[in-house]
Amino acid sequence: MEEGDLQREILCIMYFGKFGGRFVPETLLPALEELERAFYKAKKSRKFISLWKYYLREYAGRPTPLYFAENASRVLGLKLYIKREDLLHTGAHKINNTIGQCLLAKMILKKRRIIAETGAGQHGVATATACALLGLNCVVYMGQKDVRRQEINVLRMRLLGAEVIPVSSGSQTLKDAINEALRDWITNVDTTHYVIGSVVGPHPFPQMVSFFQSIIGEEAKMQILKAEGRYPDFVVACVGGGSNAMGIFKAFCKNRNVKLIGVEAAGDGKTHSASLTYGMPGVFHGTKTYLIQDEDGQVLPPHSIAPGLDYPAVGPEHSFFNDEGIASYYAVDDNSAIEGFEFLARTEGIIPALEPAHAMSWIIKNSKELKNKIVVLNLSGRGDKDMYIYREYVGNFKSQV
Numbered sequence: 001m002e003e004g005d006l007q008r009e010i011l012c013i014m015y016f017g018k019f020g021g022r023f024v025p026e027t028l029l030p031a032l033e034e035l036e037r038a039f040y041k042a043k044k045s046r047k048f049i050s051l052w053k054y055y056l057r058e059y060a061g062r063p064t065p066l067y068f069a070e071n072a073s074r075v076l077g078l079k080l081y082i083k084r085e086d087l088l089h090t091g092a093h094k095i096n097n098t099i100g101q102c103l104l105a106k107m108i109l110k111k112r113r114i115i116a117e118t119g120a121g122q123h124g125v126a127t128a129t130a131c132a133l134l135g136l137n138c139v140v141y142m143g144q145k146d147v148r149r150q151e152i153n154v155l156r157m158r159l160l161g162a163e164v165i166p167v168s169s170g171s172q173t174l175k176d177a178i179n180e181a182l183r184d185w186i187t188n189v190d191t192t193h194y195v196i197g198s199v200v201g202p203h204p205f206p207q208m209v210s211f212f213q214s215i216i217g218e219e220a221k222m223q224i225l226k227a228e229g230r231y232p233d234f235v236v237a238c239v240g241g242g243s244n245a246m247g248i249f250k251a252f253c254k255n256r257n258v259k260l261i262g263v264e265a266a267g268d269g270k271t272h273s274a275s276l277t278y279g280m281p282g283v284f285h286g287t288k289t290y291l292i293q294d295e296d297g298q299v300l301p302p303h304s305i306a307p308g309l310d311y312p313a314v315g316p317e318h319s320f321f322n323d324e325g326i327a328s329y330y331a332v333d334d335n336s337a338i339e340g341f342e343f344l345a346r347t348e349g350i351i352p353a354l355e356p357a358h359a360m361s362w363i364i365k366n367s368k369e370l371k372n373k374i375v376v377l378n379l380s381g382r383g384d385k386d387m388y389i390y391r392e393y394v395g396n397f398k399s400q401v
């Protein structure tokens with residue numbers, strides 16, 4: 001192989017069209033290259049894959065059911081199947097990735113110190129859980145404001161044995177926690193692995209997280225073929241960073257008859273986190289991708305009623321899917337998400353997390369176009385965590401009428 005070919009091959013893997021890459025300080029490049037080698041080794045290692053699947057099965061509760069939602073289907077005039085990631089241990093899909101990365105750190109990288117950043121705390125809790133399971137040291141960076149807003153998740157992480165470090169620089173939110181985690185990684189790279197929680201960040205994170213989450217789609221594909229004898233017409237998932245969506249999209253994206261729908265958060269009408277719908281390409285968190293920014297390229301503070309959608313960018317592969325028309329992306333606002341939340345609770349007795357409630361709402365809004373179609377909804381998590389937000393919402397609503 002010519003040098004140029006090799007270079008091109010590496011670029012093809014590292015980039016998704018013009019998105020992706022590694023926009024990090026030079027001191028981090030060796031760590032990213034080491035991680036890339038470890039990831040490819042892990043993917044090929046029978047021992048690694050079987051241990052990862054063992055924990056997902058025996059500890060996290062995989063495979064999750066693909067439930068035919070008969071009541072909701074009747075009301076909407078379509079066939080709705082729900083992929084029940086909400087039934088996993090810790091209540092969401094994030095554990096697929098954190099167990100994968102923590103096991104990789106322990107078995108392949110031989111690093112026993114784990115760092116992570118978290119906004120609302122869900123990724124922090126999933127990381128702290130995997131670290132407790134695998135006997136690893138865990139440090140979680142969290143913006144000071146988020147520490148105050150998410151007291152219970154901070155308590156959870158500490159109970160699980162993690163050290164939570166509040167970050168008081170900048171806006172004291174996720175953006176600043178990311179910077180602090182990157183700084184820690186640069187300093188302690190020999191002993192430390194940085195667990196990123198979505199298909200974001202510099203290469204190889206988008207690929208690696210997508211790999212660990214693709215188990216969702218692999219199961220769903222087998223399950224829908226068994227139930228219906230064919231592929232679904234639509235696969236719908238919410239998009240924050242995009243890991244649950246990419247996790248279910250991957251298995252279906254080669255079949256052009258399956259329409260892939262990503263649902264972003266349109267927020268409250270003033271602020272949002274719909275990077276693909278309203279954003280522009282730029283560089284954030286070490287990767288080139290769509291993000292929400294002002295005319296000067298300053299990253300804007302994101303907002304969504306769903307804490308997990310509150311990320312100002314999106315995974316680079318989604319940017320590629322968007323521009324190539326492989327998937328379509330829409331934005332749904334806070335009020336609509338609450339409709340989706342209440343709808344699923346009342347028709348099926350399932351309280352969804354507010355994140356996938358956005359995807360549910362998109363299905364409700366488009367039910368006429370989806371008439372008689374087979375639709376798979378990726379229910380990325382359960383809604384117990386969101387009851388405080390719902391209480392506040394209902395309270396505000398009542399005081400208005």
Ligand SMILES: *Cc1c(COP(=O)(O)O)cnc(C)c1O
Nearest residue numbers: 198240241242243244308355381
């Ligand atoms: C974190 C989270 C999300 C958003 O993350 P993605 O990487 O976009 O999947 C969605 N749903 C739930 C339940 C979450 O906890």
